Amino acid sequence: MRTVQVPLGKRSYRILIGGGLLARLGTECKKLSLGAGCAVITDRNVGPRFAKVALASLKAAGFDPVLITVPAGETAKSLKTVQSCYDQLATHRLERKSFIVALGGGVVGDLAGFVAATYLRGVAFVQVPTTLLSQVDSSVGGKVGVNLKAGKNLVGAFHQPRLVLCDLDTLRSLPERELRAGLAEVIKYGIIYDARMFAWLEKQLPALLARDAKALAAAVARSCEIKADVVGQDETETGLRAILNFGHTIGHAIEAISGYGEYLHGEAISIGQIAAAKLSTAQLGLPERDSAGIAALFTAAGLPTRIKLSPVQRKKLFAAMQLDKKVSGGEITFVLAKKLGEVIWNQKVPQTEIERVLID
Numbered sequence: 001m002r003t004v005q006v007p008l009g010k011r012s013y014r015i016l017i018g019g020g021l022l023a024r025l026g027t028e029c030k031k032l033s034l035g036a037g038c039a040v041i042t043d044r045n046v047g048p049r050f051a052k053v054a055l056a057s058l059k060a061a062g063f064d065p066v067l068i069t070v071p072a073g074e075t076a077k078s079l080k081t082v083q084s085c086y087d088q089l090a091t092h093r094l095e096r097k098s099f100i101v102a103l104g105g106g107v108v109g110d111l112a113g114f115v116a117a118t119y120l121r122g123v124a125f126v127q128v129p130t131t132l133l134s135q136v137d138s139s140v141g142g143k144v145g146v147n148l149k150a151g152k153n154l155v156g157a158f159h160q161p162r163l164v165l166c167d168l169d170t171l172r173s174l175p176e177r178e179l180r181a182g183l184a185e186v187i188k189y190g191i192i193y194d195a196r197m198f199a200w201l202e203k204q205l206p207a208l209l210a211r212d213a214k215a216l217a218a219a220v221a222r223s224c225e226i227k228a229d230v231v232g233q234d235e236t237e238t239g240l241r242a243i244l245n246f247g248h249t250i251g252h253a254i255e256a257i258s259g260y261g262e263y264l265h266g267e268a269i270s271i272g273q274i275a276a277a278k279l280s281t282a283q284l285g286l287p288e289r290d291s292a293g294i295a296a297l298f299t300a301a302g303l304p305t306r307i308k309l310s311p312v313q314r315k316k317l318f319a320a321m322q323l324d325k326k327v328s329g330g331e332i333t334f335v336l337a338k339k340l341g342e343v344i345w346n347q348k349v350p351q352t353e354i355e356r357v358l359i360d
């Protein structure tokens with residue numbers, strides 16, 4: 001088992017990464033001095049696979065867990081589901097010392113985390129991420145929230161988990177497409193923070209796609225280390241944390257205009273990161289071979305590299321970029337790479353340049 005520490009003073013916590021960890025959920029929670037009452041929030045795909053082990057482990061450690069199952073998929077990240085969770089927590093008389101376990105992908109993590117941040121003005125929560133994306137990204141850092149009709153993640157909070165438990169065995173049942181989408185975030189960490197990791201990924205990609213346990217453990221651990229390091233320096237995104245949005249300006253806009261669901265998040269940011277790499281070459285002199293290398297790695301991971309847009313769609317894409325909440329003062333800004341492993345944020349790019357990289 002590997003351990004990564006998220007350094008946030010009094011709110012510091014550990015990320016545990018390894019096989020067979022789900023069965024240790026109870027013992028690990030026991031170390032956190034939490035109350036006996038708890039709720040495991042999961043979804044309809046994950047619950048039937050893993051809830052039994054999670055509940056048994058909690059019970060064996062002396063906890064009194066209740067299971068709450070929500071629908072699977074992005075639409076469950078809504079205030080309606082939040083309401084239904086609150087009602088069930090109240091029925092089961094969860095109190096201030098009780099805690100919530102998020103068992104599932106990023107949807108469950110964001111939703112359950114938001115419920116934990118707000119129920120009784122905040123109860124503790126533990127993340128048990130079961131997708132690659134949630135293990136390397138969404139379960140770490142404390143951003144929780146739900147969607148509104150007007151857009152994704154528009155209601156939310158910062159609420160750090162007390163523990164993150166990444167059981168690599170859960171990834172075995174993950175659909176292939178979800179695995180590849182998670183790899184898009186893993187590759188991102190190499191580009192923004194660690195050129196050696198990028199080179200390692202170029203070599204280890206086949207092993208990762210084959211779900212080799214050793215390769216997955218190393219990829220998840222390094223990704224979590226980088227996210228922990230960034231979040232530890234800038235918890236609420238006043239500056240540095242923005243680098244985690246490399247490829248996301250265009251990626252979010254692609255998700256928005258294509259109707260959520262057509263592109264998985266990881267697929268949209270694959271296209272976004274390739275475009276951002278091309279912009280980096282044009283604006284900051286990122287060597288051409290590096291932007292070509294970035295495109296090649298996403299291609300090898302079986303991720304989409306480009307999007308065909310009609311003139312109407314292109315207009316919509318720019319409108320969506322303007323609406324993105326990361327826009328400040330009406331200008332679209334980008335995270336761009338100076339070289340592999342080093343990026344700068346808040347870079348303004350002329351619209352004509354963005355159009356050029358999206359076309360070629």
Ligand SMILES: NC(=O)c1ccc[n+]([C@@H]2O[C@H](COP(=O)([O-])OP(=O)(O)OC[C@H]3O[C@@H](n4cnc5c(N)ncnc54)[C@H](O)[C@@H]3O)[C@@H](O)[C@H]2O)c1
Pocket residue numbers: 043044045046072073074077104105106107108110130131132133134137138139140141142143144152153170171172173174175178265
């Ligand atoms: N809070 C953050 O910092 C942050 C960061 C990135 C993404 N997110 C959010 O994360 C969400 C996406 O997360 P996701 O990609 O994990 O999607 P997801 O939670 O929808 O999971 C993807 C699918 O896989 C299923 N699944 C989960 N684990 C499985 C397993 N082990 N075996 C089989 N099936 C399994 C789920 O039921 C779902 O159908 C988005 O809502 C996004 O906004 C949040």
Ligand SMILES: [Zn+2]
Pocket residue numbers: 137185248265269
């Ligand atoms: Zn992302």
